[in-house]
Amino acid sequence: xxxxxxxxxxxxxxxxxxxxxxxxxxxxxxxxxxxxxxxxxxxxxxxxxxxxxxxxx
Numbered sequence: 001x002x003x004x005x006x007x008x009x010x011x012x013x014x015x016x017x018x019x020x021x022x023x024x025x026x027x028x029x030x031x032x033x034x035x036x037x038x039x040x041x042x043x044x045x046x047x048x049x050x051x052x053x054x055x056x057x
Contacts (some may be wrong), residue, residue, distance in 0.1 A: 003019065
């Protein structure tokens with residue numbers, strides 16, 4: 001979908017192999033959010049106090 005939206009159509013195998021997509025998030029580090037969700041399900045009080053402010057930015 002990202003390539004289609006960009007209008008980029010690789011013309012050959014070399015261009016296909018050299019093509020990539022960079023995915024980002026405006027809400028912070030997705031790995032940290034995922035790890036915090038795992039901790040949260042184990043013990044609500046043990047996650048970082050910085051998680052909620054980070055999600056609200």
